[in-house]
Amino acid sequence: MRKMFIHRTLSLLIPAVFFVLTSGKAQNKDLYLKSKDNLNKITLSLTEDGKLSYKVTRRDKTIILDSPLGLNLENNDFTSGLSVVNVSPIEEKREKYELKVANNKVADHFFKTKSITFKNKQGALITIDLIAGEEGVAFRYKFAEKEEKTRVVKNEITGFHIDQNAKGWLQPYNKAGDYTPGYEDFYVNVKSGDPISGARNVSVGWCMPALFNVNDTKNWVLIAESGAEGVFPGCHLQPDSNGGMYKIAFAEKDEKFTLPLPDTNAYPESNLPWTMPWRVILIGDKAGDILLSTLITDLAPASKVEDTSWIVPGKAAWSWWSHPDDFTPEMYKKFTDVSASFGFRYTLFDAGWEKANKEGKIIDHALSKGVQPLVWGYSAEYFNPEKRKKRFKELADMGVKGVKIDFWCSDRQEVMSTLQSVFEDAAKEHLLVNLHGTTVPRGWHRTWPNFVTAEAILGTESYFYEPRFPEMAAQQNTVLPFTRNVAGPADYTPFALTFRKYTRLNTAVHELAMAMIYTSGIIHFADSEEVFNSLPNELKDLFKEMPATWDKTEYVIAEPGKEIVLSRKKDNLSYIIGINGTNSVSPISIDLAKYGKGFSKFRVISEGADPLMEFKISNYPITSKWQYNLAPKGGFIIQFIK
Structure with missing residues (x-):
């Protein structure tokens, strides 16, 4: 029995x-998506108790280890008890478009997409969109149903699990303060899981983009965000990586600066339907693949500006760096004349310009010289929609061509929303936008091409404020092209030769090369009229012809924190630019015949007798191999000549 x-x-x-x-x-069946080339794959998994996770592989090698997915809403939990409701068919899409400001003018990529809908214990639905392409993968959360009631997300448990053997470059996310957060800190070379160290200010997490060298150093990965069009706060990564697990964190509620923001929590909230920003994982076999990736803009909405003919990248003279306390009409006019003499399209009038314009008509002077004025503004003045629109119209009627709006210092959802309205309202008046004291861009220069540049970078003004900057600047300059500049155009304000409070250690040609290494829709050159006028004629000619955007870029050498060498082309102009981020001489060898086709000779701009202030200029016939010793914290520029 x-x-x-x-x-x-x-x-x-x-x-x-x-x-x-x-x-x-x-x-778990069909909860994965592969790129068209079958190299990149994102795979979702559900546990028996309905907890959702994902992993990312390239050539079947792990890039992102098993990492959590899910949202915890005010009255709804999507972190456990989930079950699959629907898996959409795989679709192919192509993103082909031109960028006004870019490493490469045309982006053209194919993607595979899939949407998977889950149900929680209460029967509420959530959809996760997946996308996979040759440059990486991405996912986002979406509530597709319509509902008037406001939904509030209390926590997003999304993580990015990086193997603890991996090293990376991370920027501390500064706690709200007098001028923070503003994405103006050093990128720190860390091992996955390391605590925050070396920050300029008290910090509450790590910024995105975040760069890691993974898969036993065989691959590079950049964790980033795309979109955030006012429907979500800007996000960063939590400080406690928990063994290499970097989880999403929202903006802090005290990120208000002097902005007219309520003293309430900063949780994401919206009515439904609600589509959230992309969590983006860029993948490359080489670091240079990350530098040249357009995945962040591929995922951003297409341009909302129908006629973009009035949006023209260019260069500008700028008085503040060399004369920070002089707001007289004479000084503004002097720098407008510098722009005119070098053929720069723009001149930037910084803080104090309005009084100078009343006293000396500096805008009329610029227009009479054929130079288009850009003017500074304070962020709090651009929050009210009616006041903002009125101000933009006033500026456009005065002949102003663009606005530099400063001191946002917040990633709160209200700020993200206001920035989109700033781009839109400015575009209606044919005004360019430059953001300072701001969050990092998130592919917005595709959606709003009049958004031509932004700070969110530890730039040359740091020679005034940061004692560690001179020693660390060269290294940082070889990290930022792989991190900050991938997210969007960067206003580094290059070419600062005059010594400031903290003495520069980079060579003069390193500083000049920065204008051609970084991508910015307007290059605001630091330094004085006297420095510009003292330059050799060959350098004056270089300033006149130097583009502010590029048709084609290739990386020749790409080693974050060490050195970077780029080949850059625009129309019939061709250059190779390199900088050294280390304190040691770096021998390099370049096949100039490969990059100099159609040219008979090349000019090399290198260090002069006094490397900190002088240049050496030499001309040579094109050779198959060019060997050169990059000076410590040095650089070079090659101009190909017909």
């Missing part, structure tokens, strides 16, 4: 166990 009982019991249990196992497999 006992044997019969056991046999009967087992006969009932086995089908039940089989059902659980097969239903578990069914839950």
Whole structure:
């Protein structure tokens, strides 16, 4: 009887166990997506208790280890108890577009997409969109149903699990303060899981983009965000990586600066439908693949400006760096004349310009010289929609061509929303936008091409404020092209030769090369009229012809924190630019015949007798191999000549 009982019991249990196992497999079936080239893959998994996770591989090698997915809403939990409701068919899409400000003018990529809908214990639905392409993968959360009631997200448990053997470059996310957060801190070379160290200010997490060298150094990955069009706060990564697990964190509620923001929590909130920003994972075999990636703009909405003919990248003279306390009409006019003499399209009037314009008509002077004025503004003055629109119209009627709006210092959702309205309202008046004291861009220069540049970078003004900057600047300059500049155009304000409070250690040609290493829709050159006028004629000619955007860019050498060498082309202009981020001489060898086709000779701009202030200029015939010793914290520029 006992044997019969056991046999009967087992006969009932086995089908039940089989059902659980097969239903578990069914839950995870088809929860993956591969890129068209079959290299990049994102795979979702559900546990028996309905917890959702994902992993990312390239050539079947792990890039992102198993990492959590899910949202915890005010009245709805999507972190457990989930089950699959629907898996959409795989679709192919192509993103082909031109950028006004870019490493490469045309972006053209194919993607595979899939959407997976889940149900929680209460029967509420959430959809996760997946996308996979040759440059990486991405995912986002979406509530597709319509509902008037405001939904509030209390926590997003999304993580990015990086193997603890991996090293990376991370920027501390500064706690709200007098001028923070503003993405103006050093990128720190860390091992996955390391605590925050070396920050300029008290910090509450790590910024995105975040760069890691993974898969036993065989691959590079950049964790970033795309979109955030006012429907979500800007996000960063939590400080406690928990063994290499970097989780999403929202903006802090005290990120208000002097902005007219309520003293309330900063949780994401919206009515439904609600599509959230992309969580982007850029993947490359080389660091240079990350530098040149357009995945962040590929995922951003297409341009909302129908006619973009009035949006023209260019260069500008700028008085503040060399004369920070002089707001006289004479000084503004002097720098407008510098722009005119070098053929710069723009001149930037910084803080104090309005009084100078009343006293000396500096805008009329610029227009009479054929130079288009850009003017500074304070962020709090641009929050009210009616006042903002009125101000933009006033500026456009005065002949102003663009606005530099400063001191945002917040990633709160209200700020993200206001920035989109700033771009839109400015575009209606044909005004360019430059953001300072701001969050990092998130592919917005595709959606709003009049958004031509932004700070969110530890730039040359740091020679005034940061004692560690001179020693660390060269290294940082070889990290930022792989991190900050991938997210969007960067207003580094290059070419600062005059010594400031903290003495520069980079060579003069390193500083000049920065204008051609970084991508910015307007290059605001630091330094004085006297420095510009003292330059050799060959350098004056370089300033006149130097583009502010590029048709084609290739990386020749790409080693974050060490050195970077780029080939840059625009129309019939061709250059190779390199900088050294280390304190040691770096021998390099370049096949100039490969990059100099159609040219008969090349000019090399290198260090002069006094490397900190002088340049050496030499001309040579094109050779198959060019060997050069990059000076410590040095650089070079090659101009190909017909």
